[in-house]
Amino acid sequence: MYPTHNNHNSKMTSEVAVVMVPFVAQGHLNQLLHLSHLISAYNIPIHFISTATHIRQARIRLHGWNSHNNLIQFHELPDPDFISPHPNPNGTVSFPTHLQPVFNSSLRLRGPVADFVRSLAETSRRVAVVHDSAMSYVVQDVKFMSNVETYIFRALSVFYTYCSNLDRLRRELPFAPKMLPRLPSSDETMSGEFMEFVKLQYEHQTFHVGNIYDSSRVIEGTFLESLEREGICGKNHWAVGPFNPVEIQTDVSNSDRHASLKWLDKQPERSVVYVSFGTTTTFTVSQIRELAMGLEKSEQRFLWVVEGRGLVVREWAPQVEILGHLSVGGFVSHCGWNSCMEAMTCGVAVAAWPIHSDQPRNAFLFVEVLKVALMMREWACRDKLLTSVMVEKVVRRLMDTKEGAAIRKRAAEVGGELRRSLANGGISRKELDSLIAYIRR
Incomplete structure (x- = not known):
């Protein structure tokens, strides 16, 4: 397992450090922990910060990576109190409304996250905060720190990000007109309360320097190019996926296999x-x-x-x-x-x-x-x-x-x-190289 560090060593200095701020949902935790491994391969220290509960969830369920990566340090934040109801399979929408108290509790991480980043910034030339788009409210205070910059990790397909922003901006999709009548509506995809939560995040997505996707131009190049051309979500977009390991060694003789x-x-x-x-x-x-x-x-x-x-x-x-x-x-x-x-x-x-x-x-x-x-x-x-x-x-x-x-x-x-695409010379590897070069510039 990875070593857990609840406090980084203030005597250490770093040229560049990366702070990962994941959203408190299992899939989002997994993605940023996968990305942590990809970036750490460039010999960049990673600080993965979340509540103790969610760090434990992410580490237990991670598989396919070296479990002794000392470049990744975990920092546990206090678990905010909340009461979560049981799932309701008969609800009016299929969105998991029982998780909303967990999502709302994440807003209270704003202060601890700011304190951590501020402390790390004192010993680094630059701190790159990679945060889930659903944690934009939480990281808002880092914009006042001169050597800190933020990158939004969009835990969704580029296609969804593109369509959603055009929905919000009330613009038409400039591709395959025959497909448009069949494009699923966004009706009832989320609860009203979660939509308000998302709206709050949008209000704090004005100071990031770029966007990171668990995707690849191999599959979503058309939509990435459209985002770039139309200036949606800013000017820098890196599709460095797939994040998940693509080669997992299997030992069939291992009695502990699932x-x-x-x-x-x-x-x-x-x-x-x-x-x-x-x-x-x-x-x-x-x-x-x-x-x-x-x-x-x-x-x-x-x-x-x-x-x-x-x-x-x-x-x-x-x-x-x-x-x-x-x-x-x-x-x-x-x-x-x-x-x-x-x-x-x-x-x-x-x-x-x-x-x-x-x-x-x-x-x-x-x-x-x-x-x-x-x-x-x-x-x-x-x-x-x-x-x-x-x-x-x-x-x-x-x-x-x-x-x-x-x-x-x-x-x-x-x-x-x-x-x-992940091999040397592949398009996703080039995107990752570009992202690392930008962070280190």
């Missing part, structure tokens, strides 16, 4: 459908039943819920390792951006079932633009029960038809392009 991986070892190549909806999805009992029946009736091997052809996984599972396993041939996903990037990196095609937030437009990107997915549940049908018949139909289409074979081939091709 049960899901041991089960996958016994399955034929590209025969298994992996089913996962992230950490913020709550289904009704009826919907769980329909999903289970549909998977069973599809007669495809799957990693999710029932005995026999399928395996139940009731706790966190190592998703990148699962998607990278030779037995996995398809992925039923909510299309959270982490899952999207991990699926593409591993070359796995997706059956898209968006639930909330950015997911409907991520699904649209996958199905209509990149052609690496089939749509399982249209956003316009979000209020309807997805029947076992539809689950069965889409799983079969993905895994057992010529149409599905073409999509899976396309996904494998995109995966190869993404992995090559």
Whole structure:
């Protein structure tokens, strides 16, 4: 495990230091910890700051990286008090409103974050604060520190960022006019309270020097170029993804391997459908039943819920390792951006079932633009029960038809392009080199 440092050594000096300020949601924590490893490879010290609870979550669930990276130091901030209700699968929107108290509590980290950065700035020529866009309010005080600059990490697809800003600015999308009528609306993707939270963050996104994305010009170059050309979100944009490790060494003789991986070892190549909806999805009992029946009736091997052809996984599972396993041939996903990037990196095609937030437009990107997915549940049908018949139909289409074979081939091709983009001379490696050069300038 990484050493934890609750206080940095004030006697040490640094040419440049990077402070990571993640949002307090699991997927966002993972992304910035992955990015920490990428930047630390350039021999730049990283200070990862969050509450003790969220640092523990991030470290436990990180996999695929060297666990003894001494360039990454963890600094624990006080855990703000809050009361979080239980998830409500019968709510009026599918957004995880039970997490709103956690999100609101993050606003109280403003003072501790400012104190930490101010102290670090005293011993560094420059401090680069890389913060989640949802922590813009928290980092606002660093704009008064002369040798500190901020970079917004946008934990979403470039496509979603582009569409959302044009929505906000009431401008039209200048691409593929025939697609526009099918672009999912943003209706009911978030709760009203979270939209107010996001609005607050926008108010404090006026002093950053650039934007960082867990994406690549290989897949979203068109939209990055549009952001740059139209001056949306500022002038500097770096797509340095995929953040997640693309080569994970697997020791099949290791008795501590996750049960899901041991089960996958016994399955034929590209025969298994992996089913996962992230950490913020709550289904009704009826919907769980329909999903289970549909998977069973599809007669495809799957990693999710029932005995026999399928395996139940009731706790966190190592998703990148699962998607990278030779037995996995398809992925039923909510299309959270982490899952999207991990699926593409591993070359796995997706059956898209968006639930909330950015997911409907991520699904649209996958199905209509990149052609690496089939749509399982249209956003316009979000209020309807997805029947076992539809689950069965889409799983079969993905895994057992010529149409599905073409999509899976396309996904494998995109995966190869993404992995090559990280090699020396690759487009994502060049973007990362450019980001590091800018930080060190």
